[in-house]
Amino acid sequence: MDNIQQSSSNSKTFLSFSSVLSKDCLNIGKLLRLSGFKKRSGADILTLFMVFIKSIFSGADSLHDRYSLKDLETPDCSYYALMRFISNCKHNWSLLLLLVAKAAISMISALNDKGHINTLCVDDTVIERPRGKKIEGLSRTFNHVIGKTVKGYTNLLITWTDGISNIPVASELMTSRNEDCVIRSLSKRIDRRSAGGKRRANSVMRKPKLLIELCKDNMK
Incomplete structure (x- = not known):
């Protein structure tokens, strides 16, 4: 029961946080482009960034554990795509x-x-x-x-x-x-x-x- 309540609380926190990152507030998509974040194919940069942020609120100890949790919704990109996104030396x-x-x-x-x-x-x-x-x-x-x-x-x-x-x-x-x-x-x-x-x-x-x-x- 505690895990269910914690998961619900994290989801609400993420929704509040994602509204701050939206186009009407910080416009994080534009800031990502200004910082040199680019991608040729597959999931777009904003999707990868939001998956990365949401993983922080999932309760997992690491990104690997986040993809191992079966009780959470499936991310919109693969684990390897997210790791390439994070480790790209061109992203400022x-x-x-x-x-x-x-x-x-x-x-x-x-x-x-x-x-x-x-x-x-x-x-x-x-x-x-x-x-x-x-x-x-x-x-x-x-x-x-x-x-x-x-x-x-x-x-x-x-x-x-x-x-x-x-x-x-x-x-x-x-x-x-x-x-x-x-x-x-x-x-x-x-x-x-x-x-x-x-x-x-x-x-x-x-x-x-x-x-x-x-x-x-x-x-x-």
Whole structure:
């Protein structure tokens, strides 16, 4: 009974979330095109994106588990099509996040007074991946919260806030710059000019320098 209630609650949450992504609100289809998301055949980009978003609300621990659940409706695309969509190095997820954030911020700012103070907040949280030996860029990093070195990444996150709402505008997964600490090296087959290549270059930059560049991009 609890699982049925949770599934119903997730479905309602997804319907509310999908209405925000609609053409009348954020127009996520247009933002996907501006971020370089393209597809020649099969399910269109918007369908793949909505399947990916809906999988988050399905209650599954991973995309693979989502396709294994028989009590949920069948997705509109195959598991492999969705994985190719997510791993495509030409898709600029950072730009998509920034465009969505700007659209959301403009709507929220219109509700505030003209003299309302807005600010950018920075956080670098360690994301542990103790069993991910084959994950690209995995490294040993020091977690200051628990006071020991762990396997994972440092998530450099920039958010916008007006004191009430908090919206992420940029996120970069940082790997160790020390080769001795790197467990899985970054792929060298990715075109450095692509969005994926640029993100890999950002992952080994010094945090202060990368932070300045991200803030400049956000202020445009």
